[in-house]
C-alpha cells in the first residue's frame with residue numbers, strides 16, 4: 336500500500352458512482368495511455384480478462400494456432416483455449432527465460448494467427464525480431480506484459496509494442512489493485528471493438544460519449560470492466576508507480592551485488608538483462624547449478640523463515656497442456672531451467688538485514 340488508497344476509495348464512495356468507467360477509471364486510462372504510448376488503455380478485472388479480450392479481438396477460431404512459451408502462467412494459454420485455439424509452445428532463451436525468437440518462424444503454419452511473447456520477470460523479449468516475423472507472416476502480436484509494467488525495450492514500454500498488450504495489477508505484481516488488469520490497444524483499428532467487447536458486446540461507451548443516440552448489442556462480448564472502487568485503489572498506486580519501481584530496483588540491485596560471489600563459485604546463475612531492456616525489478620530469481628537439490632534449498636530457506644519459491648511447471652507437461660496444446664520441438668531449455676529456478680523474496684521495504692539473512696541462508700546451503 337502507498338498510503339492514499341483508502342483516501343481515493345472514500346472519494347469514489349462520496350461521488351456515489353461505483354460502476355465501471357467513472358472518474359477514477361478515466362484517470363487510470365489516461366495515465367496508462369500517457370505512460371505507455373498506447374492508443375487506448377482499458378481497465379479489466381485481471382490480466383487474464385485482458386488476454387481473453389485479446390483472443391476475442393484476434394477472432395481466434397477453433398483450430399487456430401497461437402505461438403507462446405510453455406514457461407508461463409496458465410492464463411497466457413487459457414485465453415486462447417477458451418476460443419478453441421491451440422497453444423503452440425516454443426522453447427525459451429537460456430539468458431532471459433523468454434520466448435526464443437530464433438525458434439518462432441519454424442513453428443508457424445497456415446493455421447497460426449498470433450504470437451504471444453511473455454516478458455518474464457519484467458525483462459523484455461526480443462521484440463524487433465518478433466514484430467518483424469509477425470509482419471512478414473501477417474500475424475498479430477499480443478504481449479503478455481503482466482509482469483512488465485514500466486519496463487522498456489529500446490526505450491519503448493512493454494505492452495505498448497505489439498498490436499495488443501496485457502497488464503496485471505494482481506497483488507503479486509509491482510502495481511496492484513488486489514485483482515486487476517488492463518488491455519493496451521496499440522493498433523488503432525482494434526480500439527472500437529475493444530470497447531464493445533468489454534461492455535457486454537454493446538456500444539455503450541460510444542453512447543456515453545454522445546456518438547450514437549442509443550446503445551445496442553453489436554457483437555459477442557462480456558463484462559470485463561472493474562468497478563470504481565478498484566480503479567480508485569489503482570489510481571493511488573499509479574501515482575506512486577515510478578517510486579515503487581525505483582525501490583524494487585534498489586532491492587534487486589542489492590541482491591545482484593550480494594550474489595555475485597556465489598555465481599563466481601559456480602553454485603548459481605544470476606538473472607541476465609539484455610542491453611536493449613531497462614527492467615522494472617518485478618522478480619529476483621537465481622538458477623541453481625545442475626544436480627543441486629532444489630527442494631532441499633527451499634526447505635533450508637523455509638527453516639529460516641524465508642518464503643522462497645519455484646515458478647511455473649511448464650504448461651506442455653501439465654494435464655491441460657497435454658490435452659489442448661502442441662509442442663514445437665523438445666523445449667530443452669524450458670525443461671531444464673524451470674527445474675532449477677528459485678525466486679527470492681522481493682518487495683518494497685525489504686530491509687537490508689532481512690536481505691542479508693536470505694543471502695546468508697542461501698550461501699550456507701549452497702556451499703555446504
Ligand SMILES: *Cc1c(COP(=O)(O)O)cnc(C)c1O
Pocket residue numbers: 380381382383384407408410411453479481482502503504505514515516
Ligand atoms: C500474473 C500473470 C498473469 C495473470 O494475471 P492476473 O491479473 O492474475 O489475471 C498472466 N500472465 C503472466 C505472465 C503473469 O505473470
